[in-house]
Amino acid sequence: MRIFTLPEAPNSTLGKIEKNLSENLMGFLKENIVAVEKPLSEIEKDFQAYQIPAAPSFVSDYAEQMMQTLIAHSVHTSAPSFIGHMTSALPYFVLPLSKMMVGLNQNLVKIETSKAFTPLERQVLGMMHHMVYGQNEPFYESWMHSASHSLGAFCSGGTVANITALWIARNRLLKPDGDFKGVAQSGLMRALRHYGYDDLAILVSTRGHYSLGKAADLLGIGRDNIVSVPCAADNKVDVAKMREAAERLEAQNIKVMAIVGVAGTTETGNIDPLKELADLAEQLGCHFHVDAAWGGASLLSNKYRHLLAGIERADSVTIDAHKQMYVPMGAGMVLFKDPEFANAIKHHAEYILRKGSKDLGSQTLEGSRPGMAMLVHACLQVIGRDGYEILINNSLEKARYFGELIAAQDDFQLASRPELCLLTYRYVPAKVQSQLNEAIAANDAARVSEINTLLDGLTKFIQKRQREQGKSFVSRTRIIPANNLEQTSVVFRVVLANPLTSKEILQQVLDEQREIAKLDTRFLPKLLAL
């Protein structure tokens, strides 16, 4: 039982490791995560044992072993030159607070196991709600701490947030009606039969997050009923096309259950025309959800929040605090315009979540949950709106700078301009660029495709090699770049949320890519020989 009563010994192996971590987090990560990538198959060799060991290990032995096998080969997500992720460096104070959160080991499912953490979580949801919807004081006084209302739901991340929003949309559409007890009680088949719909559909742009497909599967709607609407060249959904799709569906007696606007697409960072989508949702009489998992943090900037104008008309909004709000992993939220909405998924049990209780668990998809709201609360207070204003504005402006830097190179090509702090581009040797432009001007799809295929190979080669070298990291995806004859191409993808990423680092990333390109023997020679 000693492990339950022992103090942490500062001079133990684990104590020393922790001390290094606390005194210099960035230094610790830089020092202990090896730069050059070890192949996954090699790493896996250290994780082959499939039996729980019989004998206990000493904590110090275990800690040392993990430093070698796990920490050394984890990903330095907070490195200023690792600009391919949505994770960033973290403010130092979240570390001791996390430790406190773990030590307190609250369970937010109910008051009995969380007490003051419940009003704290409700307050965070209230503040986030106010950031999006800006209702007046009486609104928050009435609903923020009301037992039978909720301004949102905390969850592990954006996926669960999106699922929760669409779950509510489905249950509100197919609600109890006369003798019919509603979809929650009677199931989807009876609900569709009762309401006389042949099917349901969800409309979203082709840039919608994959979690929407997951939600459609889970909710029994079916992935095929996520209707993907094409984007205009700017990666924003074409609202006219969405309206056409909706009319076509409704003519087939397929009810549009929800339309989803994306505020910061995962792949290009663009924001759908939210006002027009709100108008369309109103016309269709359907739920309007905005997936702002990543982009929502930009509402914290007074200078740039206009980019998301219209979001306040959404019925529900997803925001991840663990993305650009600088909170550690595991802090998603969905906010509800109407404090009554969550009652569509309300549930009770005997021993907890009794009717009339303020237990948060009665309106969340998850059950037991940790007190992550505390870390969001801390960031909101310690960074404050003024602090976020600087952080968000710097990110957006850095992305614009990087976009211009790329456009100014004769051997790089910007694939999507940054609207927030995300952009995509690729390496295209100058000579190839002019050939590609000629082929596009001549509307020669076959030639464009030939060049694109080779460029795709080259982009993948550069991205992989750069990652393996461990100095910097950009991610990659496939999109339809502007002026590419509607052809899909592989591109580098960069997210500039880390406040420690400097202009020098951005220049180095391009320089490194240019150098790596020269090493390719498969695609580059063919491209230069075109």
Add this chain to the structure above:
Amino acid sequence: MRIFTLPEAPNSTLGKIEKNLSENLMGFLKENIVAVEKPLSEIEKDFQAYQIPAAPSFVSDYAEQMMQTLIAHSVHTSAPSFIGHMTSALPYFVLPLSKMMVGLNQNLVKIETSKAFTPLERQVLGMMHHMVYGQNEPFYESWMHSASHSLGAFCSGGTVANITALWIARNRLLKPDGDFKGVAQSGLMRALRHYGYDDLAILVSTRGHYSLGKAADLLGIGRDNIVSVPCAADNKVDVAKMREAAERLEAQNIKVMAIVGVAGTTETGNIDPLKELADLAEQLGCHFHVDAAWGGASLLSNKYRHLLAGIERADSVTIDAHKQMYVPMGAGMVLFKDPEFANAIKHHAEYILRKGSKDLGSQTLEGSRPGMAMLVHACLQVIGRDGYEILINNSLEKARYFGELIAAQDDFQLASRPELCLLTYRYVPAKVQSQLNEAIAANDAARVSEINTLLDGLTKFIQKRQREQGKSFVSRTRIIPANNLEQTSVVFRVVLANPLTSKEILQQVLDEQREIAKLDTRFLPKLLAL
């Protein structure tokens, strides 16, 4: 930007708080969480602001304020006398490891943001799978790290685990078939039409966890299609009645999609007859899920794992490591007997989860997730099977001791005997006990109901007052106690997972309850006047 580069200052307010926490966790919690409960409405006063503050706060000011408003009024979940929760004291080493986990900020959704954490998580799932299913070495060699297989899925908790299991069961039942693309793609209505079922049903005992209802709602099956089967007097499902229910449903062309066995019910801690349920599932040709969210940890005891015999025949098993495995909140798992099962919910995207990748996110309900697997891994190695053997056995034997202690008092009544380390009971003055027994012997339902109603009021009074006094905490629920003419009653509920809970504390809990009972002026006088 300084908050991203500053070291943690050991002499700052937050540094000092952390030091106290590290040096003496139990002391820190005892000292800083106030004992006497403040009403929630009072606590809420500190969480009224609904606007994100404009100006940043000093970390030290914020930390001090939170100590007063949040920490002081949180719940001391690890107190040895707080025996109403499933949370326990934590081994000290999980605290520094948690801090490391947060500092590393990995995202387990994909290799690119988690690297070695991915094989680590797969190893943990492998070890847990082996604990349940005990397959041979070639099995784990083949599947543990296979890109297109998975032995389980990590998630935030048992609710998501249960949802995942039933999601898989639904998708496997309504799989693609000829021209039909399957429920995942085409939705539930078309799937039921294709397979010619009028509806689906899930069978579980009346003691099943409320998350199953949530799953039925979410999956479009409907809460009414969770068919609750009565338990025998021992709170284990009556398998004969379940068979009858299944036959009745199938005669109505309602397909039994899954039967769920409970291994450690939330309210009484009992284990369903898993072997018989496995036989029934085989006969019905349906999925057999075991919800061992809480009880599954008992498999770590060689002495008592026989209590869960038959679990190895389940298609899927839910286990929460944050319950009796002494891992902090947020570590749920679902294990799959067949490494192919998870392919029924597999999904891909362009920029991550590409086909053939080992990204864990392609087979999980959640998207972005933290590296909680690391803490489970640490506990499995540092505590080891030998350590867990002692912890689990002590818990079970302490519960048996407490059950006997309660039975030996003439003014307490055991409502359910502990099978694992959970039991229920109530305070019934000796005189009332004999009157109740007489009424039961006479089969006088009205009289039994009259007594029960008064006892319910008394039980609630005692439980609430004891919680408010802050010395100890038991929870309460409503069940049908043995020998109570099938009438539902309110009972105290106790979980004895905390290794620091002593026999003296158990005696004190009863003494305190007896004292509190005397203070009741509403129900006790009426009971004594009967």
